[in-house]
Amino acid sequence: MSIPLADLVTILPELLVVFTACVLLVLDPITPASKKDFLAWMCFGTLVVCFFVTAAGMGQQTFAFGNMVVVDSYASFWKLLLYLVSGLTILLSIGYLKDEKIELAEFYGFIMLSLTGMMIMVSGTDLLVIYLGIELMSISLYIMAGFKRFEAKSIEASAKYFILGAFSSGILLYGISLLFGVAGSTNLAEISTAVTARGLNDPLVMISMMLLIVGFGFKVAAVPFHMWTPDVYQGAPTTVTVFMAVASKAASFAAFLRVLLEGFGGVKPNWSGLILGMCVLTLILGNLVAIVQTNIKRMLAYSSIAHAGYALIGVVVTGWMGTEAGVASRGVSSLMLYLAIYSFMTMGAFTIVAILRRGGLEGEELDDFTGLAKRHQGAAFLMMLFMISLAGIPPTAGFIGKFYLLMAAVDAGLTWLAVLGLIFAAVSAFYYLRVVMVMYMREPSSDQELETRLALSPTATVVLACAVAGVVFLGIYPGPLVSVATSSAIPLP
């Protein structure tokens, strides 16, 4: 039994990340507390390297480990995004962990490991692998969510996430088992042949698909499987929230889409309708409930649900009956584009929340932002920028993302869906702008003046810089990203 070298080369990035994680876990005990940052930088460096490795391999399509893993441009796109997000999360955490007094180097280890899980999810072509990837990612996240052990909220978030996560993965697994019965294998390609052969109304196919949709719907936080999101996002440490809101959501969408298209490509009408329903519900509920939130983290959580709704538009389009290949791939690419852009703006928004501190705590209440523009013009301005972008108002990137999704929707003949999406975009503007309003149009109370400060570590500055750059640049000149997304969408059938 010998390990084919080629396969190892194919999964080189994964190996690098894992290796770094292990090294970190080894070095952690022997590095003095003052030097911990070094470990973070080590991880960051690794990610940079991985970035270039993946970017270099962009374009070709290589299978490894007997078609269990594929590295195609679709996977690469997501991986690049994941590196970026994880890297920024790490940078942000360096300062944040100190402020929150949870300075554990293991944290970075978990980020790396769960990143590994995500990478496996996006490039797995075998349900077994995808499942394991999901588990690796989720278990790390359960732990990270509870990282502020001494805070009841944090642990509660962790517990809720864990219970529901385990529940959903149980459901997912059962679905997989049925599929195995259907196809005699867990490989997506074989599954799709079997499913296509059996057609729409085979009970096993139906039930298994239902279970899979529930499982993935949970991961991407689509209504009605979204309910963990607000609680967990609010309770978890902010950097973890960012990581969950951006990275895990992106990875889950990637895997979800791959499973749907490569596994169930034959029965598109069977699932696109369902996804459409989920999509509509998600849009409506996410936006409506966000209106009444007073805690920014929770508000952003609901907004991330709403954004999942928008992303689902892309999924719907890819599967919508009667759409020819061109339209379908437009759906995929617009989804990828949207999530990429969404990552930047969400990253930015959460970063502001993370660095804004009132007393010893982080300024996560809406009230903590009162009159921010008076004291910290820069922060207020950036927050406004991110809010505008999240609301999808030009000339920020958020608009471009929505624009392409709507294009796809209209192209697929779902004009009404586009209208609905935009109406709720207008609704969302209300709660996003309320933040702006609070920052710019309210007078801060005197004690607030004293209490609030900006824990702006240099690394956090870098994060903000990247986020702003993304939001503005992609808003004004989205061309490159668009073309990348378009080309990366091709490998999917």
Place this chain on the structure above:
Amino acid sequence: MLYALIPLLPLFAFIVLGLLGHRIKDRAHLIAVPAVGISFVLSVMACSEVVDGHVLEIPLYTWATSGELTIRLGLYVDQLTAAMLLLVTIVSGLVHVYTIGYMHGDPGYARFFGNIALFTFSMLMLVMSDNFVQLFVFWEAVGLCSYLLIGHWYERPSARAAATKAFLVNRIGDFGFLLGVLLVFVTFGTLQYQPVFADAAAHVGETVDLLGAVGGGWEVSAMTLICLLLFVGAVGKSAQVPLHVWLPDAMEGPTPISALIHAATMVTAGVFMVARLAPLYNLSPVAMDVVAVVGGLTMIVGATIAITQTDIKRIVAYSTLSQLGYMMMACGLGGYVFGIYHLLTHGAFKALLFLGCGSVILAVHHEQDMRHMGGLKDKLPITYWTFIIGSLALAGFPLTAGFFSKDELLLSAWNAGALGQTLTVLGVLTAGMTAFYSFRLVFVTFWGESRVDPHHADDVREPAKVVTVPLLVLAVLSIVTGYIGIPEFLQHAFPGSEGAGHHGPAATGIMIVATLAGLIGIGVAYLFYVKSPDIPDRLMTQWSMLYNLSLNKWYVDEAYDKAIVNPTFKMADYMWKKFDIAIIDNAVNGVARGFAWWGWVARFIQTGETQNYALSMTVGAVVILTAYVVF
């Protein structure tokens, strides 16, 4: 081209005064008077050029083009215009002079001169305009001037109100006028006089669909509609019934204004317009009759009100009203020449009367109620005698200008068929009343013992030369204008309107009757207010109803207030609060509130209990599976 200066000089004066007014202050007249003076001279020259029947046309510039619409501004001087030019420049010039004395020491001295200069400019442009747009532009411009001038003493609430009222009522008239202009364009495709007049005949048969794209197809004759709409403007401007209400109130303005704008020139613009557009009116009998009837009505209404008023200026104002009625009636009956003729003579003697009132008012320290006057004839000889002349002319006393013009006017009316003859009878009646109230005014003001406020009863004396000289000049004019053959001069402007034969039984009959009416009126006035002053009071009590009706101007103002003004404001407030805010705006905010409310409701799905979350997932699963089972 030289004649372009006629209007431009006053404009220049206005601009100078407008910009440097605060510097020039009391020397304002040094700029205004010469300007008007020169334009007077130029007008005389212009007049002499057109006296032999041909006309001057001076194109200025193309104002605007749009689609097939092209509007060229220009000046057009024919006999009608020339006569008006003279009238305007003369009266305006004299008023300028008079003002030097009258407004002496007024804080707004320069502003006042500026405004009358502007008015003179606008009025001249109005009479000289050669197209409808220009006519309309200055039609409103003179209205603006009167607005500014009536409101000259804006500290007085009454003056403010009067100014606004004047402008608004005029606006209502102009609304019709504007529509008329639009209709002219739609019918003729142009707005220049000459082409319109040229092919007016061709469009007689045309009709317009009133409702247009809205459908319904309510057809009326284009020509009639045009004439009537334009006439609405005239009704407003010339204070004809029912839009006459603004003129009396306009007396709140300084007296020179009353003389210039509200007696001699602006208010006659309506008559002028009808005359100017004779070629159109001639083609629409209906419109003509309407004009005539409205004129006649105004004539009688004005007179009936005048006989009971006590404010000297208002008396004169109402007499102006009824005189305008005469003119309008004449035009309506086709006697344009005589309408204009009377317009000119009236311009002279009415200006005279106003300025006379002015000097009286000046003498008795801005007292206008004649019950606080009397016995002034010794103190103010010049004023008194000139005033007498004016009144005689107004009463149509033989050998005054008023006598000739009114006489020929009535004559032409008499010759204009049944309607004409009925109106003539009214005219004679009115003549009688006119004589009565004008001499009532004279007797009460100048005769009898003084009822002047004792404080300054002693220092009542003749005002300065600048005030009296214009009186004398006008007095002369109100005689002379009867003899210089104005009608013949005007004939050229109205081809085919040779005045009815000046001889024959009708002519003499009318002359005698009218004169008699005048004399009777004077006699009655003498009887009432000199011989036995108790008669009026007795009548007053006997016919109190009629008396009050007349005293309160037939309650027209009250009616308007009750029927239109107050409801408008009340309704507006109600609509705003109950409809705009309570319904429309509420609906808008309601949508927003609705979303928020749903959000508030939906948040409670998120109970915070883990197992509820798991349950909702299960529900989701069930729903999906059911969907599959069902479909």
Place this chain on the structure above:
Amino acid sequence: MSVPIEFYLALSGLVFLIGLVGVLVRRNIIVILLSIELMLNATNINFVAFSAYLGNLAGQVFVFFALTVAAAEVAVGLAIIIALYRHHESINVDDFSLLKW
């Protein structure tokens, strides 16, 4: 083979549903985790049955991995439960709902 595959499917389905209901009805976290174990076992029964029926080992291998994951989850889960217990002195899920609405 003597027993038709449908029986196995029915069995596993039943167990799975019981586990699922268990998750929904029990308040004690530990029992909830046990119910989840039921669901996983149902899965495993499926896999084994299929693999035997189809005669390929993939199913058994999958069970192997599922087992590993289950073990890992249990470890983490119990850790969380302990941490949670430190805060609430209780491990009834409905006793902790700081985060809601």
Place this chain on the structure above:
Amino acid sequence: MTVSSGGFPWITLVVFLPILGVVAILLAKEEMAKWIGFAASSVVLLVSLPLWGMFNEATSAMQFVEKHHWIASPSINYAVGVDGISLPLVLLTTFLTPLCVLVSWTSINTRIREFMISLLVMETATLGVFVALDFVLFYIFWETMLIPMYLLIGVWGGENRVYAAIKFFLYTLAGSVLLLVAIIVIFFNSGEDTFDILTLSQAAYSPTLQAWLFWAFFVAFAVKVPMFPFHTWLPDAHVEAPTAGSVILASVLLKMGTYGFLRFTLPMLPDATLTFTPIIMTLSVIAIIYGAYMAFAQSDLKKLIAYSSVSHMGFVTLGIFALNAQGIEGAILQMVNHGITTGGLFLCVGIIYERTHSREISDNSGLAKPMPCYATFLVIFALSSVGLPGMNSFVGEFLVLIGTFMWSKLAATLAALGVILAAAYILWMLQRVVYGVPAQHMLSKLYDMNPREIGLLLPLVGFIFWIGLYPKPLLDVMHASVENLIQQEVRVMTVENPGQNILESYVLTDSSSFALGREALAR
């Protein structure tokens, strides 16, 4: 690749110079902000003037066109240019912004830097809207404009500013929801892979589709204008906004809506336009009368002017949908006029507000004595908004009325009624504000205008009389473009009933357009 006009990129320069100003402000010190703001906006004005000079009135084609590829798929270009319709509006914008800076000179004394930045960003956005030749570009500018306006109202506004700001923002945003969808739908139905406005205007769309698109456009534009049922945000926004905000709002922002009608609805959806003209005309007439009538009830100067704006913008829409040269040119002219006149009025209100800190008529009465110079200006602007002949508004209203009169006597008559009402409420306002008796407690605060204030009102007065007395040059700029625009309609109408040009079809049989509309709908 670049398909530039080859010439010097005037438009780009004009549009983005303000952004340079923003950068400068960010770098400079707070005290310098307003100076830079003024400098920047004036430079923009200077740079924009040559456009007028070099503009070729003969052609209806876009001029100073710049076109660069921006996004590959779908092909979205950075394409800008002006024609006779947009040029006046561009100039209006560049001309008013410096005034806005000036009027805020002393009245804005908190966060001057942000204020100036918002103002300049606003200028860029609005200019962008008027010059954009690419639909997506247009939409981007169209939306971008919301943010600075939101801040202007919300940060520097009056007591109730937050409510007004959010209302303004959400209302207009919600309005443009359908616009974006419509843009995309048009893109897919035009049969070409481009968002180029001119190309899309050439394509033909099925009447049913046109009907949908028409209403989609309508909502967006009508909210901006605002037309009758959608007007309620205007009073709030105007009243709460700072003076500069109100001026921009009234003078430039409202024009976007009507500009939208001209640039998109008419050329792209000719059939639908003909079909729905009666409805729009009705709404416009209602707006005219209703707005004027509401103004009666106002005791707050700004509210009064706001409602008068509704009325005046009613004239604009009326003229546009009269679909003939006079109407449309009058409408465009009226946009400019309304910008100047209402702008002037708001400036006046701002000036007095700076002294008395009240917008109530009762507090600001009898200004003629203490502030003669101010009173003069106020009277001039007021009379201009009454539409007094010899002043700018008259020309616009006159042309619009002619155009409308050709379409329907009744409509024109009702619209003309609006003119009377305008006279009524404006004069009533003057009677109290200018001529009334001063409120005693205010007397001490009433001092006449300083040179800066006079300086910023004088140019407006200049325009009022220039346009009033010699509108020809301004109209000449429009002719070609408007003619071209009308040809679009003619094309459709001649399809309906050949051998009739649009004017005849209106003049001879007023109801023809209505009938045509019905047929168009029936198809």
Place this chain on the structure above:
Amino acid sequence: MLGTLIFFYLAGVIVLTATLVVALRNPIYSAMSLLVMFFHVAGLYVTLHAEFLAAIQIIVYAGAILVLYLFVVMLLNIKGEEKYNKQSFVALCLGGVLLVESVVLGVSQGITVASPRSPSLGEPGASVGNTESIGEILYSTYLFPFEIASLILLVAMVGAVILTKKDIFESKSS
């Protein structure tokens, strides 16, 4: 025939014990009945010729996991006798619906499984299931998942430590 009987015995016990796990009020009893069930599942595996898995089932599940549970239960000495959740009725209904629906589906359409991969194996499961072959593919075909599984375990290990170790932060920060 015998096989069927055995199956029904095992299945019956499994379902019963499973129900007890959910039904019994006391966690300890639940755990116990789960233990019973594990053994029977293992038995089921044996009948399916998956002896290796059967062994693991006993060792890992019964031996490790369940003991762990009991350990925690003891550690936190939870007083038993807890009530069901308020939503239990709804939950049962939903479960019932799911059951009915899947039965309906199964009966109406009929369940068909993929055809056996290798017909050569006449008596299915004879050669498969022996530990050797499993180990074989586990280290060749399934090497990659195997590695991932190891990572999962690693994460779980470290995570458990981090979450439970007392005063971990104090020691770090000092």
